[in-house]
Amino acid sequence: MAQNSGARTNIEKKSSREINQAIKDLLKRSTRIRISGLSGQDNIAVGLKGNVEIDINGDAGRYLGAFNDGPVIVLDGNCGDLAADNQSRGGVIVRGDSGKNCGIFMLGGILVIRGNSSTGLGKCNNGGTIIIDGDVYGDIGEDMKAGTIIVTGHLGGSIGKKATGGILYTTEEPKKNQDDSLKMSDLSQSDISKLKRYFEHYRIDASPVGFRKYSFGKGGG
């Protein structure tokens, strides 16, 4: 019974440690939990494992879902810096804006920001997928080695500085790098279906039409 309806709790004015403990306790009872009342606490839902879903209501501070290894964390609010840092599996979905350095060192999984994001997006990404349904104010994909970044809005800074791999899908033409490591190409059929799948699944109001594919580094993605 609890499995279907999900366990809930209100964590207003609690510390990060207390909230994380509450999440762990709830996850023992249910695979789908909902917490509400988050007000900017750091390090929420870090280092969690398993195929569970965590719905959070409120604004998160730094390191939301860092070292995530399986859970899908849905935040109904804005998040601070470094969301999904070092995520290896699962997903972090933010229904709001995010701070800087989000999705850095991702090894896998997905980060969806349904708003704007700041600089340092996908830095050192090593296989994760990042979707920004909004604008990015700053650098994207610095030192990236693998993975995918999709931006539906405007690009604000340098793209793929020192990157050796990875792919960027965007409608806007990015600024050229000094080392000219960006290679533009039109979307293939598989790219189109991939983008369609992402947009439908995450209910993003966009179409693959107009998107272009930019590969970083010598071999691209």
Place this chain on the structure above:
Amino acid sequence: MRHRWVSENTALERGVDEMKHPQFAQLDSIRFVSSTLKRLNHSETPALESLTIGKNGIEKPLELENPFIVPPYITRNLDGDLFTGISLGSCLSGINMNLHGKMSKDQKEIHKIHSPPVLYDLCTCRKVPDASLLMMSDCLWLELGPPEGDTGRNSSKECGEYPELEESKDLIHFVSMLKETRDIPIIISIRAIDLVNDVDNVLVTEADAIHIRCGFDDDDHNGPSFFGFTGEPVTTAIQMVEHMDIFKSREKGVKFLLSSPFRNAADIIKLAALGVDGFGIDSLLRRKILPNENTVERKLDWASIGETVQISIKSLRDEIISYLDTLNLKSLEQLDRSMLVVDSYHTAALTGLPLAGYGREIPFWRH
């Protein structure tokens, strides 16, 4: 074993040139006060206590059988790269290595042969901890230093290659996040040269131990150099640490570890009296693992290295016990700053120890 003063031929096997290296001048001028040296009748042999790293309340503290630690960077030069996830704990059975992902056949073999009584997985990271390693590690070693390719001497970025650490104060959040992720002991390793700038930030983190590297040539950024040593004198690090109120932190359970090219047990005893909890025996192991530069290229016989290291650690341990015995002490914990005096103004000024014959701290040293 009693009344045996440590000679130059110690477990650490220092040459005469190194024994007289200027960086040790300050340590040489530190003496034990005469009252400490009076022998009393006792029958108990001193014992070297274990070292526990991990503040109160931590789920699984790191318990080392000896107060010796083996910093992970010791292995960096072996293949020119840092082994991620290397586990090095020092105990009576020698050096314990457990390399995740990169463990070679020989290393697995040594692991099997010298099956250690205490084995700790030490997740090391100079850049960023790998998620899988962090999850399986028993301890996290955060090594702070200048970014790669930067000597750091003129750099404003002391926090190394962690992209999260754009400013020194970010370290607090970073460590707090790691603690939330896994409640394991965290050791922050910092160069003595960076102490002045960074120690305030390091102290307010939730780290369980602070490791200070000093006296090594740290310019190559592959960790301290294997050969030769330069840099800050050992006591300068101690003096800086004291200035930065690290001892206040120690009261909260933070351990103070120091890696330096110690020459003999006497150095270790004096530093223990100054407040050091654990000693990095990098220097000893370097000599055993890589006696000269040519060895770097050579295929290493891990089994024989393990045996040699095991013997060396035991020998060093015996040497310290012997020294404690001459001081009529039962353990390193009984050592105290009040047992020390110095015979030079310079060292008195640096360490805050009283000058021999003067009877008290020299009045101008803080100015």
